[in-house]
Amino acid sequence: MSNREEDTVKRCPPFVDAMTSGFLLPLVCDLKVENGAMTWDNDLPAGGALEFPRSPIGFHDESQVVGSPLFTPDRLLIKFVNLWTIEAPAGYSLFFTHPVNRFDLPFTTLTGMVDCDLFHDSWVHFPAHWHDTNFNGVLPRGTPVAQCFPVKRENWVAQTAAMTPDETARAQELSNKMAREPGLYRRQFRS
Template sequence: MQMFDLNDTVERVKDAASLKTLKTDEEDSIIEFATEPELYGVIPEPIPANKVLPEWYRHLEGRMGEGLNQSTVKRCAPFLDALSMGWIIPLAGEVEFNAQSEEFVNYEWGFDRELVSNHSPDQVGGEEFPLAPFPIIKFHNFWAINVPDGYSVLFTKPLNRVENRFQVFSGVVDCDSYYNYVNFPCVWSAPEFSGVIPAGTPLIQAIPFKRDGIISDAVVKEMDDEEQAEIQKTKTILSGRESAYRNEMWQHKRGSRNLPPE
């Protein structure tokens, strides 16, 4: 079973044999999302993650009150880096879900393509799966992805976004050599939910990364005196200036596009 496959998680894109791997300069590297002509302009498009911030986050004030140490996550650069990195792939059409029990959920839609399908719970271990007996389903995606040579894509649940109805599995796909629709298996975790999940609901966060940039070796050791002194220095800086990490240590990342306003 291939990672993030669950047998038929991926479906072959029509007429993809002539596709060429994207060749771009390092500074101009792009990710490309493509769909079939009859779906283009009809289904919601993938969108940079920082353009679809959760409503609760958008409305959150930067501070809980006056004085020091009153910041909220609205001013937390690490939180926003995760929230805004990569692209969000949304649900293609609205789906009505009616949970019958912990073990079964019914679903239907009016869209003329299959939007959801079932998986056998045995594929994730059956009763041994930590979220058993919740059912395993799969959201279908109609955007094929192409990236420059040497890049892969991490598909994961939208980071720092709360979704109680379903829990998407994460996976890494080498989209520079594997040109398919990648669908999204998940656990349905809302046994009492009945209602419609609208088109455009964020399903997955797609984060492209360069494979040869992954650190694969590590050293586990005891701190030396210099490292202990450096940690104490960092603690002193952070305790003396509330936004020290944000203003002095945070580094711009091509994949996370902005910091929240002061």
């Protein structure tokens, strides 16, 4: 145990960078949950000729997750409805996942990747596992339901190897330097 005052995660660049990278997609209206029933008041204008979901959530049948840890008999997966189409630059996909480090949310958004440079004329919706079956209350409009990270599509091959004596010495030197100089990563390595 060190006598030195430790920083909180709020001063940890990798933690902060993960939470602020990409962009968030929000819940489009308040979602009230009471004894497992979900209700909302979503005042969307009429869509004209375009058929558009008016609900902020949809559902996936339990049969879609049979044999997975997400399966619970007689329980549906929810799907957050996204109101925006998303176009990525050529050669980029979007990695959609649960909002980073948001353990307080009563659901977990499932992770997926969509080639949004090619698929951008329709909507990407976000399936989620509602894990807090005791939750009663309101998820307010604007609650993040998915975090999106651009990923450049390119082929590469991962390689692993034992560290050389020189690499081991450099790793030890850097580890010692980081212990002596708080904020070294932020000053010297963060881009």
